[in-house]
Amino acid sequence: xxxxxxxxxxxxxxxxxxxxxxxxxxxxxxxxxxxxxxxxxxxxxxxxxxxxxxxxxxxxxxxxxxxxxxxxxxxxxxxxxxxxxxxxxxxxxxxxxxxxxxxxxxxxxxxxxxxxxxxxxxxxxxxxxxxxxxxxxxxxxxxxxxxxxxxxxxxxxxxxxxxxxxxxxxxxxxxxxxxxxxxxxxxxxxxxxxxxxxxxxxxxxxxxxxxxxxxxxxxxxxxxxxxxxxxxxxxxxxxxxxxxxxxxxxxxxxxxxxxxxxxxxxxxxxxxxxxxxxxxxxxxxxxxxxxxxxxxxxxxxxxxxxxxxxxxxxxxxxxxxxxxxxxxxxxxxxxxxxxxxxxx
Numbered sequence: 416x417x418x419x420x421x422x423x424x425x426x427x428x429x430x431x432x433x434x435x436x437x438x439x440x441x442x443x444x445x446x447x448x449x450x451x452x453x454x455x456x457x458x459x460x461x462x463x464x465x466x467x468x469x470x471x472x473x474x475x476x477x478x479x480x481x482x483x484x485x486x487x488x489x490x491x492x493x494x495x496x497x498x499x500x501x502x503x504x505x506x507x508x509x510x511x512x513x514x515x516x517x518x519x520x521x522x523x524x525x526x527x528x529x530x531x532x533x534x535x536x537x538x539x540x541x542x543x544x545x546x547x548x549x550x551x552x553x554x555x556x557x558x559x560x561x562x563x564x565x566x567x568x569x570x571x572x573x574x575x576x577x578x579x580x581x582x583x584x585x586x587x588x589x590x591x592x593x594x595x596x597x598x599x600x601x602x603x604x605x606x607x608x609x610x611x612x613x614x615x616x617x618x619x620x621x622x623x624x625x626x627x628x629x630x631x632x633x634x635x636x637x638x639x640x641x642x643x644x645x646x647x648x649x650x651x652x653x654x655x656x657x658x659x660x661x662x663x664x665x666x667x668x669x670x671x672x673x674x675x676x677x678x679x680x681x682x683x684x685x686x687x688x689x690x691x692x693x694x695x696x697x698x699x700x701x702x703x704x705x706x707x708x709x710x711x712x713x714x715x716x717x718x719x720x721x722x723x724x725x726x727x728x729x730x731x732x733x734x735x736x737x738x739x740x741x742x743x744x745x746x747x748x749x750x751x752x753x754x755x756x757x758x759x
Contacts, residue, residue: 417698419633421729422720424736431567432749435579439601443744443751447735449728449758454742457599458607460709463754466612467663469654470709473594473671474617476585478553479560480624484523486511492521494529495563496591497541497624498644502551504532506541508624515542524559537639553588563591565748566627567714580748589621589644595748596669596710616654620645620675620692630716635697640718645675646689655685655704664706670719673726676704697721698729707756712739712746727755 436442440458455463464470480496493510500506509515509531517533521544532543546552562572562580572580582597605615625641632638655665655676667673678692679685680703695718708726713719724732735753744751 417635419630419635419716422717422724423715424733424740426715426740426746430740430743430746430750432745432747432751433568433570435575435598435749439579439583439599440604442599444599444754445735445739445744445751446754447727447731447738448756449731452735452738455754457752458604460604460754461607461611461613464608464611464613464666465663467614467658467661468666469614469616469658469663470608470666470668471616471618471651471655471672471676472582472584472597472600472668473620473675474582474584474586475590475594475619475621475671476588477562477581477590477593478588479557479562480591481561481563482523482556482559483561484521484525486515486521487519492523494521494523494544495624496556496560497536498589498591498621499552499556500535500543503548504543504545505552505556506535507544508540509542509544526559527555537642557588565592567747568749584617587619587621587646589619591624592622592626593748594620594622594669594671596672596752598749599709599752600668614654614658616651618645618647618651618672618675620671622671630718635721638695638718640693640695642691642693643674644689644691645678647675647679647685647687649687652679652685652687665704666707666709667705668709670708670710670713670722673705673708673722677702680704695721696725698725700725702726702757705757707754710753710755711748711750712736712744712753714747723753723755726757728758731755731758 442457444455446453482494495508497506530545535541535543
């Protein structure tokens, strides 16, 4: 039985990337296979792919989901929006010295008030907040909120982050964290990929704040995943079917794209539509949709480290991460990337 300790590794803190490289595609790329490890540069990606392969991207865009304010009592509050719920309400994490009570109000950004409706989420881990009715909650968030960088990035978001913590193809507002594998792609790389006959398709999965929550169960069979909203368009289902029929590979750009596809294929065949997923992928999982994955390096003891171990094999991932640490790769959201193939 696998436990949390099976997915731990030692990471020197200085390897956690604190800023993006000026050139998106200049990141390093570790090609990790069961029998080899190869150090490349991300712009070499077209050399690893074949005409007829399909890259599947998550087009979710990061909300300015972090807001600061005060309770009616004067206490300081930090709000991290988890997701919009309709036009005027959101689920959010609220950090304060004392939890706000239902019916109370919070002044945000010294500009507008939200009402605390009550607790929300499967374990009441969130608050439901009602925004003013004269505009949508999303518009308020985008106007007054701040870009929510991950907790391991030590600086506040600046003008550079506004550009570099979004993918160049982001369009569907709704995430509180970027689908970071896509940060390595730029327009020049897309032109090279297209010239080689490598096609693109898109899904949407809105990354929730739960992605940063640690796994607290030592026995992984007891872990309950956070839930996220995803959408698979029919065009993407059709593109994947055509790729398979022609003998091409489906290559997910990021764990979010993979989780969306695998969630939509739980019944056997991939189906279009929108739903909520809490899929937990760990070694032993039978993949239905993904043949390969482009991904950044993930935190120790995280569900995403378990996911890549399921795809590429635990031994491959252990060797790859040890190599990456030894070779001083840059880790996490603004770090370098890996190319992984499904091991079965």
